[in-house]
Amino acid sequence: MTTPALVVEGLCKTYALPDGGRTTAVDTVSFTVPAGGSLGIVGESGSGKTTVARMLVDLVRPDAGTITVNGRERAPGGRGDGRPRGPVGRRAERLRRAREIQIVFQDPYVSLDPRLTARQCLHGALRLHGRHQGRAATTRVDELLDQVGLGEREADARPRALSGGQCQRLAIARALAVEPEVLVLDEAVAALDVSIQAQILLLLAEIRRETGVALVFVSHDLAVVGHVTDDTLVMRRGRAVETGPTARVLDAPADAYTRLLLSSVPREGWDPAETVRMRGRLTEL
Numbered sequence: 001m002t003t004p005a006l007v008v009e010g011l012c013k014t015y016a017l018p019d020g021g022r023t024t025a026v027d028t029v030s031f032t033v034p035a036g037g038s039l040g041i042v043g044e045s046g047s048g049k050t051t052v053a054r055m056l057v058d059l060v061r062p063d064a065g066t067i068t069v070n071g072r073e074r075a076p077g078g079r080g081d082g083r084p085r086g087p088v089g090r091r092a093e094r095l096r097r098a099r100e101i102q103i104v105f106q107d108p109y110v111s112l113d114p115r116l117t118a119r120q121c122l123h124g125a126l127r128l129h130g131r132h133q134g135r136a137a138t139t140r141v142d143e144l145l146d147q148v149g150l151g152e153r154e155a156d157a158r159p160r161a162l163s164g165g166q167c168q169r170l171a172i173a174r175a176l177a178v179e180p181e182v183l184v185l186d187e188a189v190a191a192l193d194v195s196i197q198a199q200i201l202l203l204l205a206e207i208r209r210e211t212g213v214a215l216v217f218v219s220h221d222l223a224v225v226g227h228v229t230d231d232t233l234v235m236r237r238g239r240a241v242e243t244g245p246t247a248r249v250l251d252a253p254a255d256a257y258t259r260l261l262l263s264s265v266p267r268e269g270w271d272p273a274e275t276v277r278m279r280g281r282l283t284e285l
């Protein structure tokens, strides 16, 4: 059997509250993404999706649990194998971990450097990770631009001269420049028009096929997750309430909360009052 791209076991996170108490954001969440697989993490606002995504890329330190990429366990907080390191060693370890898992956020205008053209941004990522140099780097940048569908004009434009969809393509190319094992997309199409969303979703499916990168797709939008993932994990109040093949979870949800999420999506003959009633029954549980 091939080693899974990502194994997450018993991930927990609580945050301090101003009154001195703590709130549980993520409670014992576990999942596996096979090599080249794609997992959707869905749930309403506040269910803990972003906290999971941020723990995967070292932006939030888990209280407990393990994250294993391609059979190699990531120690919490980027400590690597636990050996003492100087600043150079710590930087090398940080970069090594970044090459395992990359993330694309909702707002590319915030995550991209406004001073750099698309081409400069990609050259910078290759240089930082020592991926390619000289002519090989130029060729690789052209390949990446082509892979995400950015042309000559966009290549020499800065983010403010690009549309939201083009910026998101650039953010995806920058993540791919690092050749990660796992790509996390945190609400990566949420801010885009529906037609642009569709283009980015198709692009991600193509990239997965071509590169074999495993995807973790965090979204509040069940329709989006339905298009790009093999498996879906549903989160409620920090816990995984249901997980399984996406088609099964969306067509025959086993959990009442998943049924509520599905019933909240407007469609022909939709009855919002029934959704409100379902929510009322669920909060009593």
Ligand SMILES: Nc1ncnc2c1ncn2[C@@H]1O[C@H](COP(=O)(O)OP(=O)(O)OP(=O)(O)O)[C@@H](O)[C@H]1O
Binding pocket: 015, 016, 023, 024, 025, 043, 044, 045, 046, 047, 048, 049, 050, 051, 052, 220
């Ligand atoms: N830095 C923080 N300090 C305190 N509480 C936090 C912090 N970050 C998140 N939380 C709380 O943790 C819970 C989970 O938040 P999280 O952002 O992970 O949820 P989410 O499902 O991604 O929601 P959204 O889609 O709105 O981003 C929420 O109750 C939130 O208020």
